[in-house]
Amino acid sequence: MRETLLSLADTMSGSDLIKAKAAKAIMAQQVHAACAPGGSAKLRAELLRELMTILASKRPRLVRAHAIELIGFLGSKSDDKALARLAADPELKDNIKMARERLRRGS
C-alpha cells in the first residue's frame, strides 16, 4: 500500500534532513509513476487532492513549493483556477506561476 503524500509531507517538514530528503523524493516518485502512460486516473485524482491539501496547509514553504511543482505534473488545465486563487501568496507566487505555466502548456 502506498504511503500517503500527506504523511510524506509531514516527514519532509521534520527536522531529520535525511528523512526529509527521502520523503521529498518518494513524493515525486509516486507522482511520476502515476503520470506514466497507462496510469490510473483515479490514483492521479487522489494524489492531486492530497497535494492541494498540502498546498493549503501551514507546512513549511519548501514543502508547499514541492507540492505545487508536483501539481504541475499531475494536474490539468482545469486545476488552473484552484492554483490561481493562491497566486497572491507572497512566498509561493513564483512557484504557482511556474506550475500554472506547466499546467497550461501540458494540456
Next chain:
Amino acid sequence: MKRVDSFATIFPQNPKGANEKIVYGHIGVGGMGSSHIVPDSCAAICDVDANHLKNAAAKVKGSPFLTDDYRRLLERKDIDAVTIGTPDHWHALMTVHACQAGKDVYSEKPTCKTIEEGRAMIEAARRYKRVVQIGSQGRSNPGAAMAYDYIRNGQLGTVKDVTVWHPNNFVEKNSFGKEGPPPPELNWEMWLGPIAWRPYNPDIVHFNFRWLMDSGGGFIRDRGNHVLSVVMWCLNQDAWDSPVTVEAMGKTNPNSVYDAPLTMQVKWEFSNPKWTMTWDQPGVAPERFEGPWGALYKGDKDDLIVLGGDGGCTTEEKARFYKPPAGGIKAFMEPEDTDPTERHRRNWRRCIRTREKPVMDVEIGVKVIVLPIIANIAYVLGRKLTYDPKKWKFIGDDEANKLLYEPYRAPWSLKGV
C-alpha cells in the same frame, strides 16, 4: 526597467572587419569564465559575486564597466561579443538575450538545461545572425582530431557500441550545508535567476551548483557535453535525427543536500543507424589505456579508446600515428597549435570576422546536450523513454513532454526570440 526581450530592436548587427578590434563583455567570471577574459579588449564584466568582479577587473587593462546584472552589459553598444561562464541554468537565457542584443556568443558547456532552451538558442542565433560557439573544446583538441581521423576513415569498421565511463558525481560528502542569508558580496536573487527560489546555502555555491538537478544536472550534463560531443563528432552523428530510446538509473547520497545521483547508468539505443551508447558512472577504465573518464568505441574491425574530451583529450598510439589516405577525411583544426581551449576561442574569434559557423556551433551543441538532458529526464521519471529528435519531443509520454521545458521564475522569459 528595460524589457529583457527588447534588445534586438535597439542594436544593429555590426560584423567586424579583419583589422577592427573586437570588444568583449564577460559574464560569469568565477570559474572557467575567468579564463575567457581578453585583458586588452574588455569593456565590461558581469558577475553576481563582487569578489569575482574584483578579481576579474584586476586582470583587465583600463577600467571596465562592472555590474551584477548582465542586462546592463548587453545594453552597451560598444560590446561586440560576450563570453558566458555562469552556472548552467543561465546559459540559454543569456545566450538568447545576447543574440537579441546583437552580440556574438561563446557560452560554456553544457549548452542548455532543457530541450526548449536549446531550440530557443538555435532560433535566436539564426534569427539575429550571431556566431555562437559552445565551450566544448574537444572539437579543437588535436587528441580528439586524431581519433576522428582514425574512426571516420573506417579503421574501426562500423561502430555499433560506445561505452563511456566516468567517476561519480562529487556528492559523497555527508552534509546538508547551512541555509541562511547570503554573504554581502553575493546577489543571491540574480544567482538564482530563472530557477525556483531556494534559500542560500554555501554548499551549492559556487562550483557545487553542478550537483543540483535544477542548476547543474550532474556530470552527465557537465562533462557529458564534452565526451558526447567527441563521440557524435567521430561517428558523424552531429545531425542525428532518428528516434532514440533512453533508460537511466542511479543512486543518490541520502545524507546530502545534492539531488543529482551519486552513481548513474544510462543506455541510449539509436535507431538509424542502429548503435548503442552507455554511460557508466562509475565505470571501469579499460586496462590497456587508462584514464579517469573517456569512451571505448567498438567497431566490427577494431576498437579505440579516447580519454577525456575537453581541453584534455588523448587517444591510443594507433590513432595518434595514423595518417588519413589521400582524399580521406581529416578533422578541421584552427592552424595555430595552442592550448585547445584557446584554439577553440580563436576559432570563435575568426568566425566573428568571417561570419562562418564555428566548430561547436550552437546547433551542434544542442544536438549533443539533448542526450544528457533526456537521460536525466528518464532518471527523474524512472522509466524508459523514446525521444524523436525531428519533433523535439518524447513519443507517447505526456509527462515526459512536460519536462521538455522548465518554467522560469518571473521576470525571466524566453519569449520574443
